[in-house]
Amino acid sequence: MADKSELFLEVIQQHKGIIYKIVHAYCSNPADRKDLAQEITYQLWRSFDTYNGQYRYSTWIYRIALNVAISAYRQEYRRRSIDMPFAEELLLETPAAPAGEELHSERVAMLYGFIAQVPELDRALLLLHLDGHSYQEIADIMSLTTTNVATKLSRIKQSMKLHFTTHNK
Numbered sequence: 001m002a003d004k005s006e007l008f009l010e011v012i013q014q015h016k017g018i019i020y021k022i023v024h025a026y027c028s029n030p031a032d033r034k035d036l037a038q039e040i041t042y043q044l045w046r047s048f049d050t051y052n053g054q055y056r057y058s059t060w061i062y063r064i065a066l067n068v069a070i071s072a073y074r075q076e077y078r079r080r081s082i083d084m085p086f087a088e089e090l091l092l093e094t095p096a097a098p099a100g101e102e103l104h105s106e107r108v109a110m111l112y113g114f115i116a117q118v119p120e121l122d123r124a125l126l127l128l129h130l131d132g133h134s135y136q137e138i139a140d141i142m143s144l145t146t147t148n149v150a151t152k153l154s155r156i157k158q159s160m161k162l163h164f165t166t167h168n169k
Contacts, residue, residue, distance in 0.1 A: 015061050026069040040065045062141040066124045
């Protein structure tokens, strides 16, 4: 049993960046992020015995983490009676930029602001795309066809272009 625990901890340590990205994309409150990260880790542990070696660990982690995050997001959305304004979300936890990187940091903040506004499934697709995954990998993670991934990402990109064109005037 210790071998299973050690392997699980090793896998989580190697892929904790995936969990970090998803938690930050779906939660604006630091306490909620911690809870979501714990829930994702718990669900990963529960399903570790059923891991399919046909897929990479990162694909498996993305699939479970996104499902948990989307479920948590939907539950929170139903509980919430008022919506937080866009500007307030950006102010919650935007890291300070190193000297000379203010423009880069501003663009990253704008991108995260846009990501926070898109529907949860589109958010997952966008995060995977920005993380450099191929359409086939995204399709495997999200249980979609590659054609569906390409279509959805094209629409998201059009929406993003319109959003940034409108907000930069």
